[in-house]
Amino acid sequence: MKKQFILLGLGSALVLSGCGGGGGSSGTTTGAGAGAPVATPVSTLSSVTTANATQVAASAYASSVALSDSSAPVNGLLTGVSIDGARAGAVAPVLSLVRKVYPRTTPLLTGVVMTEACTGGGTMTVDANLRNQQTISNGDTLKITANNCVEDGVVINGSMSIAMSNITGDIVNSYNWSATLDTTFSNFTARSGNETAGIGGDMKIAMAQTSMSNSTINVSGKSLQLVEQRNGLTLGTYTLSNYTMNETVNGAAVSSAASFSIAGNSSGLGQFSYTVKNLQPFVSIGMGNPSSGSLIVNGASSSVTLTSASTSSVRLEYSAKGDGVITQISNLSWAELLAAL
Incomplete structure (x- = not known):
């Protein structure tokens, strides 16, 4: 069963290192799980310039894909982007951990931590409060801690806590259900190949599925590191703040739109801070490039708008003052855009 639909794909957030520009300061916070401080969003936005507009637009698109790519399996989280041939994600493997909890023949007892073997090696411990051992129910809570747990070829460490609500239907045994999962990540990492994603913070996932290939998902959160x-x-x-994503999957057709603030610090590029918002949803078929849709990246008195002209080309419109007056237009192939990452 394609339960990868249940949780958000975040692997393509790894390509955010392409985000350019300075012009802001940031504090730090910890807890993303990869042993490094995480930049905190600041009120001072970085500049979008003619020199970095392509990088900024490409990175904004990549991060919107990170929030929208909920239906992709682990091996396809990066739409059109490959980092050294590896695709490291965090949330699709999370689903594998959740699904291992249900159904059970050995009861999970409240207050008793149980250890499970993972499919590809390693272990996970489960501290759960379940109403029904065979299916997910309203009020269920889980704390899952992975120790070199290998699921779907991804090595997972760290912990996550989930509270279940708004459950309708049978999530485990059917394709007709809905659910809300309030999730918190702590020192959580997922490694695929030589890529590792470290994640901390909160994420609310509200999803409804009516068939194997038809679903809607709404994702939101205050801060994701x-x-x-x-x-x-x-x-x-990187830190994504006040983020939302709405996605509809209808067969092979996927429509998605996101809105968020992002701040960070990448090697050789310094600190940056931008806001990103879809003006029109991106519409694509399967894992292909979107055939339509647009987003705008706002910086310090400047902006760049990315519009999909087709599955093979995009248009970038740069506004030097961020007032909607276009001062430069660039037409690129999707391959050229993504090469800027």
Whole structure:
């Protein structure tokens, strides 16, 4: 069963290191799980310039994909983007952990921590309060801690806590259900190949599925901290604040729109802070590039708008004053845009 639909794909947030520009200061917070501080959003936005507009637009699109790519399996989290051939995600593997809790023959007892073997090696411990051992119910709470747990080829460490509500239907055994999962990540990491995603913060996932290939998902949160590592080296730290994402999956067709603030610090690029919002939802077929849709990235008295002209080309409109007056237009292929990351 394609239960990857249940939780948000975050792997493509790793490409945010392409986000350019300085012009802001930031504090730090901890807890993203990869051993590095995470930049906190600031009121001073970074500048979008003619020199970095393509990078900024590409990174904004990549981060919107990170919030919208809920239906992709672990091996396809990056739409059109590959980092050294690896695709490291965090939330699709989370679903694998959740599904291992239900159904059960050995009861999970409240206040008793139980240890489970993971499919590909390692273990996970479960501290749960379940109304029904066989299916997910309103009021269920889970705390899952992974210790080198391998699921779907992804190595998972750290913990997450989930509270279940608004449950209708049978999530485990059917394709007709709805649910809200209030999730908190703590020192959570997922490694695929030489890429590691570290995640901390909160995420509310409200989802309804009416068939194997038809669903809606609404994701929101106050703060989600991300750390990008490659071969053990920290390449960037990011915080998404006041974020929302709405997605509809209808067969192979996917429509998604996101809104968020992002601040961070990446190696060689310094600190940055932008706001991102879809003006029109991105519409795509499967894992292909969107055929339509647009988003705007607002910086310090400047902006760049990315519009999908087709599945093969995009248009970038740069506004030097951020007032809607276009001062530069660039037409690129999707491949050229994503190469800027």
